[in-house]
Structure formats: structure tokens, C-alpha cells
Amino acid sequence: MLRTRFISALVIFGLGVAGVTAFSARAADEPPVAAQPKMETKARSEPRGRLPNFYGQVVSEKQKEEIYSIQSEYEARLDELVRQIVVIKAERDAKIDQTLTPQQRKEIADLRAESEKRRAERRASAAKAADAK
Secondary structure (H helix, E strand, C coil): CHHHHHHHHHHHHHHHHHHHHHHHHHHHHCCCHHHCCCCCCCCCCCCCCCCCCCHHHCCCHHHHHHHHHHHHHHHHHHHHHHHHHHHHHHHHHHHHHHCCCHHHHHHHHHHHHHHHHHHHHHHHHHHHHHHHC
């Protein structure tokens, strides 16, 4: 049983590292999201977006449209930065994992499995309580 978990954990880890490596390599070959041509979209009858807290109470319709326009300008840049953060964190975590011994990796995998089991039990308990109401 433990050997199976250990092998499963190693396979999952290997797939994760391979995925990060492939994702990083593919991401390096692709032009940044901001450089890609945008798809044509239909003009909406209403502006789409979300105003910062409390702005809706004080800004005019014209200002809302300007704010939505500004938000859309920055959206692609922010999405690219978030993608980069995900890649960097995955690389960091892979390097951290490489510092562990096989026994430590096994212990970490066991602790994660136990944590997920407890989390699933809590979710099931909360769902049962919600159904009882």
C-alpha cells in the first residue's frame, strides 16, 4: 500500500515536472499575449467590467466607460504576469522538491494525502449538514 502510494506520488511528481517544463518551453516560443492579435468582438450595448469599490456611487456613465476601457487595456498584461508567476512558482517548487530525499518526498506525499482526506471529510460533513437543514 505504501509502496503504491510512493510510486503514485513519484509518477504524479514526474508528470508535474514534465508539464511545467513543457509549458515553460512552449510559453517561451509563443509571442506574449499582448503581442497576439485580438479577436474581433461585437460591440456591447452596455460596457462590461467591474468598477472598483464605491466608484459606482460617484462616477458618471462616461467615466464608467473610460474606466472599463482602461481596465481592458491592462487585462492582457496582467494575465501574462499571472501566467509567468504560475510558471515561476512551479519551477521553484520543483527545485525545492529536488532538495528532499526520497524518504522525505514520500513523507510529504503521505502528509498531503492525509490532509486531502481530512478536507474531503469536512466537505462531506458540511454537505450533509446543509442537506439536513
